[in-house]
Amino acid sequence: MALRTFVMNTVKVARNFAIALAFMVFGAVGVTAQNTGTVTGLVRDATTLAPLAGAQVAVEGTGVGGLVNNVGRFLLLNVPAGTQTVNVTMIGYGAGSATVSVTAGGTATLDFEMREQALSLEGVVVTGTAGQARRREVGNSIESVGAADIAVAAITDVSNVLQGRAAGVSISGTDGQVGSGSEIRIRGNSSISQSNRPLIYVDGVRMENDALMSADEGAAGTMAIDGINPNDIDRIEIVKGPAATTLYGTEAAGGVIQIFTKRGSAGAPAWTVTVDQGMQRMGHQGPQTAADVKAMSNYFTRNNPDVYPTGDYNVDYLLPEGDIGNSNGLRLNDCASGDPMSQYSTIDGYGAEPGCPESGSWFRDASMQRYNLSVRGGGETATYFVSGRWADENGVVDPQGQQSYNLRTNVQFQPMDGLDVSLNNMYTKRNITWIPNGNNASGLFLNVLRGERGYTPGNDDSL
CATH class of the missing domain: 2.170.130.10 (TonB-dependent receptor, plug domain)
Structure with a gap:
């Protein structure tokens, strides 16, 4: 009798537990259903009204989302009740966003018409x-x-x-x-x-x-x-x-x-003016005075007694006769026998006979100036961007320099729906003045490097 009573009590407990569990589960579902609703709608192309199958639809901040089907419709379940923001994205179209009021247990309808806008999505390549x-x-x-x-x-x-x-x-x-x-x-x-x-x-x-x-x-x-x-x-x-x-x-x-x-933008004309001005200056090129030359010659004499004879400063101590190519002595402000600068002796800035300029006189403070003017604007169907620039830049060695002219016109217009026309024009002109340089046989600095060292500008006794 005791065993039967125990079994009956066990059955009652199990039954009561099952009833309680069912109440908890279905009660929770009922509560959830009472706090959420459904959002449905249609996503179409704004121009053709064709359904945009595959567009992504999501309720912001909830993790609820889905895809548009082949007929352009979407259905979002378990959307939290209240005012929600629904976003729609699709490659090739501008992103769409709208707010909707969701009632518990109800269905809200929200339709989107999206316009083509190439590359409007962030990070699209x-x-x-x-x-x-x-x-x-x-x-x-x-x-x-x-x-x-x-x-x-x-x-x-x-x-x-x-x-x-x-x-x-x-x-x-x-x-x-x-x-x-x-x-x-x-x-x-x-x-x-x-x-x-x-x-x-x-x-x-x-x-x-x-x-x-x-x-x-x-x-x-x-x-x-x-x-x-x-x-x-x-x-x-x-x-x-x-x-x-x-x-x-x-x-x-x-x-x-x-x-x-740059492209134009709808609105009143917006003007931009840019002015750049500056100066370039040659940095320190090494020893340039007679004292520097003497110090360098003494250095070579002191460290290479077998090659350079000892004694007071004299051009003969800089280079043994016939041994011009073995010295790393001062080059930039010497003039060689025969004057490697002679081909420029009639040009201002390179020195005229007699005499030879110091290296510092070869260089100048070079000015630079650039002026740029642009305007952009347009309306709903056409936009424009127009710009022009003039620049004048001088080099540190006369007569180096360049003048450049730039003109650009970018125009975009939409004569009809589905047709976009873009016209981009650029005009560039550059007038560049260079001196022979680099590996050119008549290059300025190449011929200076070929010359003998030891000449101090203004001191003919150093030859």
Whole structure:
């Protein structure tokens, strides 16, 4: 009898527990259902009214979301009651956002009409592969330099824009003269036989990137990229390294530089004026006085007694006869026998016979001035950006210098729905004056280095 009573009590306890558990579960579901609702709606193209299947719909801050089906409809369940923000995104369209009031146990309806807006999503990159992709989906390193980075520094050309602003990008000048170009390398050299220069695109159009060399100027050369006005640049995107070949082909083994210029914006005309002025000065070039020459000659005599005879300062002690090529003595402010400067003796700034200038007189304080004017504006169907620049830059060696003129016009208009027209024009003119330099046989500094040392300007007894 006791055993039966125990079994019956156990059955009652189990039954009561099951009832309590069911009440808790279904009661919780009921409470949840009372605090949430449903959001449904339609997502279409604003122009064609076609359904946008695959668009992503999400309730902000709740983790509730879903995709639009083939007929353009979406259904979001268990949306917390109250005022909620619903966001819609799709590649190729501007993001949509709207608020909706959700009632507990009710259904709210919210429709979206989205307009095409290429590249409007953050981090979207147009590649050489089919379609578009988010930045995180692209397997290549892409770095951007924006207009804000350009505005904070005195930029002379586009090559300077990239200097120190993008990791892995190195800029090296081809020559020290004003207007000379720079070699650009992205993550070093990738080939020993082919070009290591990156491909350059300006507003989607490929630009020539070979150096324009002049046989008369030795190693000096200009780069077409430096003909672009830095003030016209909106941003620069850099695709680094050989991985860029998957996007742009084998020619992009050295990387790719995409330059996007500024565009107009709807509204009243907005004018911008930029003025840059400055001065360049040659730094210390080494000993330039007779005392410096004497100290140097005594140094050679003291440390090389077998080559240079001892004694007081004298030109004969600087170089044994016939041993001109063995000295590292003062070069820059000597004049050789026969005067290596004679071919310039009739040009102001290089000295005229008789006499030979000190090295300091070869250099000058070089002025620089640049003036830029731009305007942007437009209406609902057409926008424009127009800019012009004039620049005058002098080199530290007369008559080095360049004058440049830039004019750009970017116009975008939409004559009808579904048709966008863009017209980009750029005019560049550069007048560059160089002296023979580098490995040119008539180069100024090459001939100075070939000359004998020991002449002190103004002291003929030193010869």
